[in-house]
Amino acid sequence: MKSFVKNNLPVDSIRRFLEPGPIVLVSSEWKNKRNIMTVGWHTVMGFSPSLIGCYIWNENRSFEAIRKSRECVFNIPTIDLMKETIAIGNSEGEDIDKFEAYGLTPLKGKKIKAPLIKECYANFECKLYETKMIKSYNFFVFEVVHAVAATTPKFPKTFHYRGDGQFMISGDSKSMKSQFKPQYL
Secondary structure (H helix, E strand, C coil): CCCCCCCCCCHHHCHHHHCCCCCEEEEEEECCEEEEEEECCEEEEEECCEEEEEECCCCCHHHHHHHHHCEEEEEECCHHHHHHHHHHHCCCCCCCCHHHHCCCCEECCCCCCCCEECCCCEEEEEEEEECCCHHHHCEEEEEEEEEEECCCCCCCCCEEEEECCEEEECCCCCCCHHHCCHHHC
């Protein structure tokens, strides 16, 4: 086993090690105004029902739209949308229609009004499931009510934010399935 030499780390830097998953584009619609926001702070919270937890800053335009409409779509972009994803995160939905500005195609959802993003690898239609942590922590809990994903590639190249403008690219995969007990897969 490898041993590491370690130094003290400022606690506000730990996110570079713990970012939970790929950057996602969260789309919403309220009173015929659609928006997209870039999100890196989300986590799977349950399997049945399928739950996703997500931090949304209360100064973000999407915060109120999602709180009031009680729905959104988690869209999973791949690395070919990295520049657009960063630009979406750096822009205000009050000023522009982000679908038009960044050449993205809105698609009608099956179970909610918020638009899906056609160019993303996967789209998860969500309804607000739990509201107790919104006021205190700006933390939303959603239930995935419908999901679609591309069939190829099997393991898409998504990107994960490490802070300070740095990203990690995923995509390579190694199966260790034989090492697991079936109930833990």
